[in-house]
Amino acid sequence: MKLKFGTVEEDVVTREEFPLEKAREVLKDEVIAVLGYGVQGPGQALNLKDNGFNVIVGQRKGSKTWDKAVADGWVPGETLFELEEACEKGTILQFLLSDAGQIALWPTVKKHLSPGKALYFSHGFGVTYNDQTGIIPPKDVDVILVAPKGSGTSLRRMFVEGRGLNSSFAIYQDATGKARERVIALGIGVGSGYLFETDFYREVTSDLTGERGTLMGAIQGIFAAQYEVLRENGHSPSEAFNETVEELTQSLMPLVAENGMDWMYANCSTTAQRGALDWWKPFRDASKPVFEDLYKSVKDGKEAAKSIESNSKSDYRVKLEEELKELRESEMWQAGATVRKLRPENN
Ligand SMILES: NC(=O)C1=CN([C@@H]2O[C@H](COP(=O)(O)OP(=O)(O)OC[C@H]3O[C@@H](n4cnc5c(N)ncnc54)[C@H](O)[C@@H]3O)[C@@H](O)[C@H]2O)C=CC1
Ligand SMILES: CC(=O)[C@](C)(O)C(=O)O
Numbered sequence: 001m002k003l004k005f006g007t008v009e010e011d012v013v014t015r016e017e018f019p020l021e022k023a024r025e026v027l028k029d030e031v032i033a034v035l036g037y038g039v040q041g042p043g044q045a046l047n048l049k050d051n052g053f054n055v056i057v058g059q060r061k062g063s064k065t066w067d068k069a070v071a072d073g074w075v076p077g078e079t080l081f082e083l084e085e086a087c088e089k090g091t092i093l094q095f096l097l098s099d100a101g102q103i104a105l106w107p108t109v110k111k112h113l114s115p116g117k118a119l120y121f122s123h124g125f126g127v128t129y130n131d132q133t134g135i136i137p138p139k140d141v142d143v144i145l146v147a148p149k150g151s152g153t154s155l156r157r158m159f160v161e162g163r164g165l166n167s168s169f170a171i172y173q174d175a176t177g178k179a180r181e182r183v184i185a186l187g188i189g190v191g192s193g194y195l196f197e198t199d200f201y202r203e204v205t206s207d208l209t210g211e212r213g214t215l216m217g218a219i220q221g222i223f224a225a226q227y228e229v230l231r232e233n234g235h236s237p238s239e240a241f242n243e244t245v246e247e248l249t250q251s252l253m254p255l256v257a258e259n260g261m262d263w264m265y266a267n268c269s270t271t272a273q274r275g276a277l278d279w280w281k282p283f284r285d286a287s288k289p290v291f292e293d294l295y296k297s298v299k300d301g302k303e304a305a306k307s308i309e310s311n312s313k314s315d316y317r318v319k320l321e322e323e324l325k326e327l328r329e330s331e332m333w334q335a336g337a338t339v340r341k342l343r344p345e346n347n
C-alpha cells in the first residue's frame, strides 16, 4: 500500500495485503535452510517454523550454537544439519553467518546454488562489498534480502508477544521471475511487522551508519560525555547514571516510541521543554560532521574492510568480549548494574 512518510509517498507491504496464508502458499514447496545460528539465525528460523514453514538449520557440529539449536528443538539429522548438508537440502539458502564468516563459507554455498534456488541475506554487506568478500552469486538464482531492523533477539521476542519488527527487503537478482513473491513471503514469515523496499547498497550503507551512529556508537558516546561531565562536577554515580541513562530508557524513550519526540517533550516540564528546544540544534551541529565522516567511511568500504579484517581472526570473539568487558566495567555501566537491581520489578 502507498503511504505518506512526511511529504514522501512510499510503497510498503503489510500483513494485510500479504497475509501469512499467502506466504505459506508461495513457499509451500520450498525447503528454507537457515545457515548460521548466532543472533538472527534463531530468531528467523524459530519464527518461520512457528509460522508453519518448512525450515531446517545448518550449523557447525560441536559448536556452542549447535547445542543451542538442539536446546531450541531442532533435531539433528531431521531439521538440524552440518552447514554443507543444509546447503544441499535447501531450496532457499538464508545466509545468516556473520558477515565475515560468510566469506569462508561462500565456496560451499556457491557449489550448492543450483539453478532456481534462492540466496537470501539479511544484510547487503557480502554482495555490495564483493570486491572484498568475493561473494558473486551465479546468474541463475534469485538473490534477495530481508533485513529486520533490530536484533534477532527482539525479532523473536516481539513475535512471541504477537508484535512485529519492521524489515526492509530488496531484490538484487530475479532469475526465476518469482523473486518478489519469494522475498515478501519470507519477510512476512520471519515475523516482520511491515516491509519497506530498498536495494542492497542502500541497505548496507544505512545499516552500517545507523549501528555506528545513533543506535549504538553515538549513543554510548553521548552517554559517556554527559556522565563524565556530571562526575567531574561532583555528582554521584547514582545521580549521573539516573540523569544520563536510566531516565531515558525507563521513562522518556517509551514516550518517544509511543507518540513521538514532541509528545515526550510535552509531557516534561516547560522548563525542560525550553532548554531542550534550545539545545538540540547545537548538539546536532556538533555531531553532524562526525556523521558525515562516518557515512564517508561506510561508502568508501573502509568500515567493511575493518569489520572483515577483525572479525576474520580466529580469536575475534575473545577480542570483542575483552572490549565489551571494558564497557561493562566502566563506572557508568557498573552504576547501571546496581540501578537495574534496584528496579522494584527486579526484586
Ligand atoms: N545480530 C543481528 O540481530 C542482526 C544481524 N543482521 C545480519 O544477519 C547476518 C547474521 O548476523 P548475526 O546473527 O549477528 O551473526 P553472528 O555473528 O551471530 O554469527 C552467526 C553464526 O555464524 C557462525 N560463524 C561465524 N564465522 C563462521 C565461519 N567462518 N564458519 C562457519 N560459521 C561461522 C557463528 O558460529 C554463528 O553461529 C549478518 O549478515 C548480519 O549483518 C541483520 C540484522 C540484525
Ligand atoms: C540489530 C541490527 O540491525 C544491527 C545493529 O544493524 C546489527 O546487529 O547489525
Ligand SMILES: [Mg+2]
Pocket (backbone or CB within 6 Å): 148, 149, 150, 207, 211
Ligand atoms: Mg540493522
Ligand SMILES: [Mg+2]
Pocket (backbone or CB within 6 Å): 207, 208, 211
Ligand atoms: Mg547491522
